[in-house]
Amino acid sequence: MLAAEPKAVTGIWWWRGKTFRRGAQRVIATALILIGAGIFLVPLFWMVRTSLMPGGEVFLQPIRWIPSRLLWENYPKALKVIPYLTFLRNSILITSLSIVGAIFSSCLVAYAFARLNGPGKRVWFTLLLITMMLPDAVRLVPTYLLFRVFGWLDTYKPLIVPHFFGSAFYIFMLRQFYMTLPRELDDAAKIDGCSFFGIFWRLILPLSKPAVATVAIFSFYSSWNDFMEPMIYLNTMEKYTLPLGLTFFVNVRGRTEWNLLMAASVLPIIPCVVLFFLSQRFFVQGVSLTGLKG
Amino acid sequence: MTTIDRPVARVKFPRWRLSLKQQEGMAFYLFASPWIIGFLIFTAGPMLSSLILSLTQYQIIRPPEFIGLANYKRMFLEDPLVWHSLRVTAFYAMGSVFLTVTVAFLTAMLMNQRIFGISVFRTIFYLPTSISGVPLAILWMWIFNPEFGILNLALRVFNVQGPDWIWSPVWVLPAFMIMGVWNMGGAMVIFLAGLQGIPQHLYEAVELDGGGVFAKFRHVTLPMVSPVIFFNIVMSIIGAFQTFTNAYVMTAGGPGNASLFYVLYLYRNAFLYEGMGYACALAWLLLVIVLALIFVVFRSSSYWVYYEGELVR
Numbered sequence: 001m002l003a004a005e006p007k008a009v010t011g012i013w014w015w016r017g018k019t020f021r022r023g024a025q026r027v028i029a030t031a032l033i034l035i036g037a038g039i040f041l042v043p044l045f046w047m048v049r050t051s052l053m054p055g056g057e058v059f060l061q062p063i064r065w066i067p068s069r070l071l072w073e074n075y076p077k078a079l080k081v082i083p084y085l086t087f088l089r090n091s092i093l094i095t096s097l098s099i100v101g102a103i104f105s106s107c108l109v110a111y112a113f114a115r116l117n118g119p120g121k122r123v124w125f126t127l128l129l130i131t132m133m134l135p136d137a138v139r140l141v142p143t144y145l146l147f148r149v150f151g152w153l154d155t156y157k158p159l160i161v162p163h164f165f166g167s168a169f170y171i172f173m174l175r176q177f178y179m180t181l182p183r184e185l186d187d188a189a190k191i192d193g194c195s196f197f198g199i200f201w202r203l204i205l206p207l208s209k210p211a212v213a214t215v216a217i218f219s220f221y222s223s224w225n226d227f228m229e230p231m232i233y234l235n236t237m238e239k240y241t242l243p244l245g246l247t248f249f250v251n252v253r254g255r256t257e258w259n260l261l262m263a264a265s266v267l268p269i270i271p272c273v274v275l276f277f278l279s280q281r282f283f284v285q286g287v288s289l290t291g292l293k294g
Numbered sequence: 295m296t297t298i299d300r301p302v303a304r305v306k307f308p309r310w311r312l313s314l315k316q317q318e319g320m321a322f323y324l325f326a327s328p329w330i331i332g333f334l335i336f337t338a339g340p341m342l343s344s345l346i347l348s349l350t351q352y353q354i355i356r357p358p359e360f361i362g363l364a365n366y367k368r369m370f371l372e373d374p375l376v377w378h379s380l381r382v383t384a385f386y387a388m389g390s391v392f393l394t395v396t397v398a399f400l401t402a403m404l405m406n407q408r409i410f411g412i413s414v415f416r417t418i419f420y421l422p423t424s425i426s427g428v429p430l431a432i433l434w435m436w437i438f439n440p441e442f443g444i445l446n447l448a449l450r451v452f453n454v455q456g457p458d459w460i461w462s463p464v465w466v467l468p469a470f471m472i473m474g475v476w477n478m479g480g481a482m483v484i485f486l487a488g489l490q491g492i493p494q495h496l497y498e499a500v501e502l503d504g505g506g507v508f509a510k511f512r513h514v515t516l517p518m519v520s521p522v523i524f525f526n527i528v529m530s531i532i533g534a535f536q537t538f539t540n541a542y543v544m545t546a547g548g549p550g551n552a553s554l555f556y557v558l559y560l561y562r563n564a565f566l567y568e569g570m571g572y573a574c575a576l577a578w579l580l581l582v583i584v585l586a587l588i589f590v591v592f593r594s595s596s597y598w599v600y601y602e603g604e605l606v607r
Contacts, residue, residue, distance in 0.1 A: 033409070040421075040422065043444070044422075117315075117322060124326065135532065137557050141344060144564075171329060196321040221424065225426045227428055246432065258436055262433070265429040
C-alpha cells in the first residue's frame with residue numbers, strides 16, 4: 001500500500017478507500033457505543049422501575065418494563081419500614097464533618113509537601129506513598145482496639161476524627177495540584193513580606209478551588225457509602241448510618257417487597273448522582289490539574 | 295534641623311534569629327504535623343501492634359496472651375479456610391481485573407472517537423462509579439435474582455436458562471466479576487486520558503510506513519498507554535483483594551463459603567470468633583501478599599511498559 005491513497009476511489013474497490021473506511025469505522029464505533037451505553041443504563045433503569053411499581057407487578061410474568069402506574073407512594077412507605085430519617089441524619093452529620101476534616105488537614109499537609117522543605121521530607125513523602133497502597137485490613141484490629149482504649153466505641157468519633165489528620169490520597173492529589181502553581185507567585189508574596197502561612201492562606205488556597213472541590217467530592221463518596229467502619233464501631237441502632245440501616249431493611253421486608261427495597265436503595269444514591277453531574281466539570285479540571293493522567 | 299525625619303526601615307538581625315532555611319524546616323513540620331501525627335497514631339502504631347498482637351491470643355475480655363508463632367502455624371498448616379479464602383479472593387481478583395481492564399480499555403478507545411455527543415456517553419459509562427456500597431449491593435442482589443432479576447430475564451429472551459448467580463457456588467464469583475465490570479468507568483476515564491495524550495504524529499508515522507489499524511494499535515497505542523494499564527492493574531488488584539461489603543451484604547460468604555473473601559474471613563475471626571490475635575496474623579499475611587503482587591508487577595513492568603523518555607533498546 002502506497003502512502004498517498006486517492007481520497008475517493010472509484011471503480012470496483014470502493015470499500016478500500018480511506019473515506020469509506022473512516023466512515024465505516026465511525027458507524028461501527030457508534031453502534032458499539034450505543035449498545036454498550038444501553039446495557040450500562042439497564043441496571044439503573046431496572047432499579048427505578050422496580051421502585052415505582054405496585055408490589056404485585058414486580059413478579060409478573062412476562063415482565064413489565066414500565067410500571068402500569070408510577071407509585072410514588074412507595075417512597076414514603078419505604079421510609080417507614082426502618083427509622084430511615086434517623087439514619088439519614090446520622091449519615092449527613094458524619095459525612096459533613098468528615099469532609100471538613102479531610103479538606104482542612106489535607107490542604108495543610110499538601111502545602112508542606114509541595115512548597116516547603118525540611119529535613120527528612122523525602123522519607124515522609126515515601127511513607128505517604130506507601131500508605132496510599134496499604135490495605136486497610138492490616139490496621140483494622142489495632143485501630144479498633146485503640147478506639148476501645150479511648151472509649152470511643154459506639155460513638156461517631158472513630159468515623160470523624162481520623163479525617164482531621166489527613167488522608168494520604170487527598171494529600172497526594174492536592175500536592176500534585178499545588179506543584180502546578182508557579183513558584184513565582186510564592187516569591188512575589190515573600191518579597192512583599194508574606195509568611196509561609198500567609199502564602200498558604202491568601203495565595204494557594206484561593207487558587208485551588210477545583211482541587212479542593214475534587215477532594216470534597218471524593219471525601220463525600222467515601223464517607224457517605226462507608227459500611228465496614230460504621231458497622232464495626234457503632235452498636236446502638238439510633239446511631240446507625242444509612243448504609244448500615246439499609247441492611248436491616250433487606251432482612252425485614254426486602255425479601256418479598258422488592259419495590260420498597262429498591263425505593264429505599266434509590267434514596268441514598270440520589271445525592272451521589274446529583275453530585276456526580278455537578279462535579280463533571282470540576283472533576284475533569286481536577287484530574288488534569290493534578291497530573292493524574294499519566 | 296538639617297534633615298527631615300523619615301521613617302526608615304531598619305532590618306535587625308539578632309543572633310538568635312533562625313535562618314530562612316531553618317524557618318522553612320519548622321514550617322514544613324508544622325504544616326505536615328497533622329498527617330505525621332496521624333500516620334504515627336493511625337498507621338505506623340497500629341501496624342506495629344498488629345504485628346505484636348499476631349503473636350498473641352486475644353479475646354477482648356481477657357488481656358492478650360503471648361503464644362508465639364502459634365497463630366501462624368495454625369494459619370499455614372491447620373486452617374483450610376485460610377487457603378480457601380485466598381483462592382476465592384485470588385480467583386476473583388484475576389478474573390475481575392482482567393475483565394474490567396479489558397472492557398475499560400476497549401471502551402476508552404471507543405470514547406476516543408470524535409463523534410458528536412461523545413461526552414454524553416462518557417458520562418453514562420462513568421456514572422455507575424458514583425454508586426457504591428450497600429445500595430449497589432442490594433441492586434445487584436435484585437438483578438441477579440434467578441426468577442425475576444433482569445439478567446436471567448434477558449437470558450430467557452435468548453432461550454438460555456440463567457444460573458442461580460450469587461446463590462450458586464459455581465456462579466457466585468463470576469457474578470461478582472460482572473458487578474465489577476459495571477464499575478469500570480473509573481479505569482475507563484484514566485485510560486481515556488492516557489489515550490488522548492498520545493501524539494498524533496506517531497499514528498501518522500505508522501500510516502506512512504503503510505500500517506493499518508492493527509499496526510497502529512500494536513506499535514503506537516499499546517506502548518504509549520502501557521504505563522496507564524500497568525498502574526490500573528496494580529491498583530485494581532489491590533482493590534480486589536480488599537473486597538468486603540459486597541460479600542458481607544450479598545452472600546455472607548456463601549453459598550457454603552464459595553464467596554468467602556479473605557477480608558470477610560478476617561473480619562469474622564476478629565469480631566465473631568473473637569480471635570483478634572489470629573486476625574492480626576491474617577492481616578499481615580494479606581499485607582505480604584499485596585506487597586508481593588506489587589513487587590511482581592513492578593519488576594515485570596520493565597519488559598512491557600514504555601515510558602516516554604527512556605532510551606530505546
